[in-house]
Amino acid sequence: MHFKYSGAFLALATILAIPLAGHAQESNQATELERIQVTGSRIRQSELEGQNPVQVLDRDYIDRSGMSSIGDLLQSITASGSALNTRFNSSGNFGFPPDGGGVGAGASTVDLRHLGTQRVLVLVDGLRWVNESSASGVGGVVDLNTIPMAIVDRIEVLEDGASSIYGSDAIAGVVNIITKRAQDGASLSSRYGQFTRGDGEQSQIELSFGGESGRHSYFIAASFFDQKAVASNRRDQSSLPYPGTGNALGSAAIPAGLIDFIDPNSGQRQLLFPIGLNPGYDGSLSGCERSDQFSCFSNDDRFNYANYNLLQTPNKRSSLFAQQHYQLTDSTSWYMRGLYNQRKSTNQAAAEPFFIGTAVPTNFWADTLTIAADNPYNPFGFDLVAGGDDPNLLMLAYRPLEGGARRFEQTVDTFYLATGLSGDFSRGDRWFNWDINAAYSTNRASQLNFGSYNARRMATGLGPLANCEAEAGCVPLNVFGPGALTPEMLAYIQPVVRDNSENTLNLFSANLTGDLLSLPAGELAFATGWEYRKYRGNYRPDSLTVAGEYNGVVSSPTSGSYDVQEVYAELSIPLLRDLSLAEQLDLSLASRFSDYSTFGSEITSKAGVRWQLSSELLLRGSWAEGFRAPNIGELFGSASGFDAVLDDPCSEPSDASIQANCSALGVPASYVQPNPQIGVITGGNRELQPESSTSHNLGFVYSPEFASQTSWSERMDISMSWYRHQLKGAIQALDAQTQLNLCVQSLSNDFCGGIQRNALGAIDNFSNTLTNIGKIDTSGVDFDVSWLQPATDIGQLSVNWRTTMMNYHRVFDANNERQPRTVGVEVNNSGIPRFSSNLNLAFGNDSIQASWTLRYLSELTESCGRAASFAVCRNNPEEGQNRLGSVVYHDLQLSWQTEALLNGLQLTVGLNNLFGKEPPICLSCTLNGYDPSNYEMPGSRFWYLQTRLQF
Incomplete structure (x- = not known):
């Protein structure tokens, strides 16, 4: 059939x-x-x-x-x-x-x-x-x-x-x-x-x-x-990835390109980003006192990806x-x-980032590529090698705004x-x-x-010049500096995915x-x-x-x-x-x-x-x-694989027992999670x-x-x-964050069996x-x-x-x-309120109808996570928790109808969220700073006019 x-x-x-x-x-x-x-x-x-x-x-x-x-x-x-x-x-x-x-x-x-x-x-x-x-x-x-x-x-x-x-x-x-x-x-x-x-x-x-x-x-x-x-940057509450924390909890993939590498000439590890196009690099410099065209990275330099999302x-x-x-x-x-x-x-979604290198495993091509010394845009003069037995490219996190936002x-x-x-x-x-x-x-x-990239072509365009010249249409790629990718480069690596x-x-x-x-x-x-x-x-x-x-x-x-x-x-x-x-x-x-x-x-x-x-x-x-x-x-x-936003407990643990367990898992004591996005295979x-x-x-x-x-x-x-x-x-x-936490806490194979780490301690496989x-x-x-x-x-x-x-x-x-999912708790972009209530009052006759509706949701709490040290985390009801207060939405509607025109005419006007109630700030929510499954979006006072004609 x-x-x-x-x-x-x-x-x-x-x-x-x-x-x-x-x-x-x-x-x-x-x-x-x-x-x-x-x-x-x-x-x-x-x-x-x-x-x-x-x-x-x-x-x-x-x-x-x-x-x-x-x-x-x-x-x-x-x-x-x-x-x-x-x-x-x-x-x-x-x-x-x-x-x-x-x-x-x-x-x-x-x-x-x-x-x-x-x-x-x-x-x-x-x-x-x-x-x-x-x-x-x-x-x-x-x-x-x-x-x-x-x-x-x-x-x-x-x-x-x-x-x-x-x-x-x-x-x-x-x-x-x-x-x-x-x-x-x-x-x-x-x-x-x-x-x-x-x-x-x-x-x-x-x-x-x-x-x-x-x-x-x-x-x-x-x-x-x-x-x-409705774009997220149209509302103040949702224009930051974690409202009230600025860029501090944003992405490490920045428009200038953040690079974490080991200089093979000096043996020093550097965490830098270029401050302009075609930067000059001085290998004799170390630390953050620099006179070349690179700058040290801090949390203030993270990328605020939320500005590029949609609220509706x-x-x-x-x-x-x-x-x-x-x-x-x-x-x-x-x-x-x-x-x-x-x-x-x-x-x-915001422009698709490139995460390249051993510390941020994403896929085969990005994890094993080489930014060749003869690439005309390589400012270092030596090969930057990801993967293998002796990698010196730990991470390159580049956000090509010039390629546009991802649109699906x-x-x-x-x-x-x-x-x-x-x-x-x-x-x-x-x-x-x-x-x-x-x-x-x-x-x-x-x-x-639209707006995604071909990782194999990226590897070819960044690799040895001879490999690029051997492939039709290939042009060498530049990922150093804001706006580095030219239209010709984008045409080579940016397909339309169907x-x-x-x-x-x-x-x-x-x-x-x-x-x-x-x-x-x-x-x-x-x-x-x-x-x-x-x-x-x-x-x-x-x-x-x-x-x-x-x-x-x-x-x-x-x-x-x-x-x-x-x-x-x-x-x-x-x-x-x-x-x-x-x-x-x-x-x-x-x-x-x-x-x-x-x-x-x-x-x-x-x-x-x-x-x-x-x-x-x-x-x-x-x-x-x-x-x-x-x-x-x-x-x-x-x-299928996707990037989940997870906090690795082995990143700078303060608890001695957790540190010991992380060492047992092969994680170096100095390990710092470079990016919260971890590839998960489902x-x-x-x-x-x-x-x-x-x-x-x-x-x-x-x-x-x-x-x-x-x-x-x-x-x-x-x-x-x-x-x-x-x-x-x-x-x-299993909830991925819970699985990761229980693995580190218990070392049990029931939770650690699907999690693998590379020599740097980074998770390179999460089943x-x-x-x-x-x-x-x-x-x-x-x-x-x-x-x-x-x-x-x-x-x-x-x-x-x-x-x-x-x-x-x-x-x-x-x-x-x-x-973690339970009553009164916000987790994974959803919460279960203890009370939810709707009250409707309606009054009308053959000509006029009026309605007033109240919608109530009781409070929730959430873990502040990485935002625990920020003022926006209320530390209420206890340390490290954020309270999402109760809300009441008011909706009004007035309708008038008459039989005098054809078989009947009805006019209706309404205003939802009469008092413009804002949703409570959610620090654990993945996008836009609130839970869209429970609450109306920020600035959501909505009016409407409706007509119905019968004939």
């Missing part, structure tokens, strides 16, 4: 054409069932509240949020954890993750319960959506930017494990995006907004139309979204969606839906086509519902990388639900079904990268596939009915058998209780087994086994009679849910591949209050308050060593 894009467009065009024929059909519309299917159960039910805690984000909620993407919307709910969004300027900065999924540049994802994006299942209309491909790997999560907001009717978020209902990936929960099935007439909406700083413009236009006629209904929508970039990445999305439903008979209907979505996005431009095309039949039938006095479905979806990404990747999903399913038999307390309902899925993915890096000549990350192609067949059964068993303290008591049971071509079979089960004590009080609880199968990137991801593991989990959920829903249909309250609902997820055999790599690491144990409480005031002549007030409290979050490796 593999469609080429030409066939895909033809299929989508067919869907678009169907509504025109549909108006000619006339028949009686099928009677709509009172029971509906709610995320978390395949059994149709009529109860408003089931056994599972489901948060429903309806269209009013979506519109009130003022957000223009599903990803931003989901990341704002209190159960959300750290996930990618367009505030992450990932390409060129974060490198390749171990899961083989690539950097996810330009994507937006969702995390629930801080268990990771790969442990959330994303459905669209109850069917799985294709995983993203980032053009740098084979992703294992859904990019929410492939689903336009214009087609969304509501979003149901199941905050409980559901592997027995939906299969793999549903450990932390399920996000089910329900699309619009029909619309009366046409609608045109537009939106424009920008930050009050005058940047970050967003423009959006959506056109949709639909209708219903007899047996036929349809909906068609086209949308375009354009988000502009540009993102353009165009989409076309259509779906139709046709009633074939009184009991059978046919649907077909299709989508095409294209995203164009860009990430940017992605084009991502997503195509989705689904069709199926559904219907009902009776046996005696019992009715049954059935459906069969087939879906094909693909996500194809290509990326152009990478591609693709993910494809084929899906077939069949489901049956209904009532089996009558019990004293009611009908015993069931659901059962079968599903088949075929996953295929590949990543094709540029041939330069495959050959190992790319100066940046090193990566090899990835290709893999697997399929799975599953059957499931679910029962809803009524136990008691219409008794004292048991108005209704139901037991639910579910089990799913999954057979994977990669590792074998798995059975997961779930049990839940729904106890309606009275019309006011509902108690519910569940226990669920879960699992997550390793995806293509995790299984087949090729070995990759997949075909021996991985599925993760397994156990989830518990216990809570209540209280709807007091005293607050129902009274003069002051139309309805009040109070709910609470306690949850716990225990995950075993978690698929991930950080995936494994079934250990366990994750997390627990928390959700608390919700909603209140609706009776309608008055002037309007109606509603209040919705939702709070999540994290009790604990513990991560352990295979040796039962505690990992």
Whole structure:
């Protein structure tokens, strides 16, 4: 079932054409069932509240949020954890993750319960959506930017494990995006907004139309979204790599070129940089009292790379969606839906540095090259040799600003086509519902990388002149002095790197639900079904990268596939009915058998209780087994290298025991880490086994009679849910910094086995591949209050308050060593707040609606790391720690609508982050001085104007 894009467009065009024929059909519309299917159960039910805690984000909620993407919307709910969004300027900065999924540049994802994006299942209309491909790997999560907001009717978020209902990936929960099935007439909406700083413009236009006629209904929508970039140097907080520390913690790769070498004539070690082009070198000088054209290096000379990053990445999305439903008979209907979505996005990083020499191992060519004495730009008059038995070139760190910033431009095309039949039938006095479905979806990404370099050509251009003259197009290179590379030199060593990747999903399913038999307390309902899925993915890096000549990350192609067949059964068993303290008591049971071509079979089960004590009080609880199968990137991801920012404990250790351990590792006592970037090799593991989990959920829903249909309250609902997820055999790599620290502390081969050092003490190999690491144990409480005031002549007030409290979050490796990620701590560009809370007040009538939303995050702490001696490190709550204070964001929206123009006009104006709350300074965050997964970016007061016209 593999469609080429030409066939895909033809299929989508067919869907678009169907509504025109549909108006000619006339028949009686099928009677709509009172029971509906709610995320978390395949059994149709009529109860408003089931056994599972489901948060429903309806269209009013979506519109009130003022957000223009599903990803931003989901990341704002209190159960959300750290996930990618367009505030992450990932390409060129974060490198390749171990899961083989690539950097996810330009994507937006969702995390629930801080268990990771790969442990959330994303459905669209109850069917799985294709995983993203980032053009740098084979992703294992859904990019929410492939689903336009214009087609969304509501979003149901199941905050409980559901592997027995939906299969793999549903450990932390399920996000089910329900699309619009029909619309009366046409609608045109537009939106424009920008930050009050005058940047970050967003423009959006959506056109949709639909209708219903007899047996036929349809909906068609086209949308375009354009988000502009915001450069990091536009905000003071993010214009420094570590805010408040100046260049002291910047990069050693500087525009002038920092060189650490041993003069073979004098035997003296020098750490110098040229103060101009074509510098003269006096070998008789030593130390920093110099009269030649070189200067000694200090922290003040480090390069501030953050000025060249992006705070908000540009993102353009165009989409076309259509779906139709046709009633074939009184009991059978046919649907077909299709989508095409294209995203164009860009990430940017500072000019790519050259790290050459034995002290800063990066790749073969840079580690072993020679800057020859006969190179016309070599100011020293002798060979500078890296690698070998007797190197004298320890480090050359050159930042060629003349080559421009690194820009990574992605084009991502997503195509989705689904069709199926559904219907009902009776046996005696019992009715049954059935459906069969087939879906094909693909996500194809290509990326152009501008501003990177060919390391082999660098070695040739810097090496002996005869070698350069023997290669066509070669010109000798100059890396001594700012702006040393001429356009001719850049043309020789600066390629355009082209990478591609693709993910494809084929899906077939069949489901049956209904009532089996009558019990004293009611009908015993069931659901059962079968599903088949075929996953295929590949990543094709540029041939330069495959050959190992790319100066940046090193990566090899990835290709893999697997399929799975599953059957499931679910029962809803009524136990008691219409008794004292048991108005209704139901037991639910579910089990799913999954057979994977990669590792074998798995059975997961779930049990839940729904106890309606009275019309006011509902108690519910569940226990669920879960699992997550390793995806293509995790299984087949090729070995890839990236530069991680790490602090080597063996660099000038102050502790005597650490110094002794470093000596045992072969590190000289005088070793000083020249650059915080250390090459790390990651990759997949075909021996991985599925993760397994156990989830518990216990809570209540209280709807007091005293607050129902009274003069002051139309309805009040109070709910609470306690949850716990225990995950075993978690698929991930050890935190690289933690692994390095534990290696030095313990000298255990469990941690040191993948870390190798050269004769100078520098780490020249760091293996950080995936494994079934250990366990994750997390627990928390959700608390919700909603209140609706009776309608008055002037309007109606509603209040919705939702709070999540994290009790604990513990991560352990295979040796039962505690990992650093936990509640209240910021680590690896993400943090887990103890409390997160959203409060919304809305007031409106038929003409005017007003909304005020407050979003709260409690404080975090982080290690100050290398910034511990700087004033910006608060040393709070203890020495060497920095406190990230709590924040409250205020969002306002005012909307006016009238029926006087065509079929209706609505005007909306909003202001998010009303008081311009700045994010707390984060010293450990890799870029831009704050955590973009939790906080709005600096200077982020954002206004918008939206219009919607119906006709």
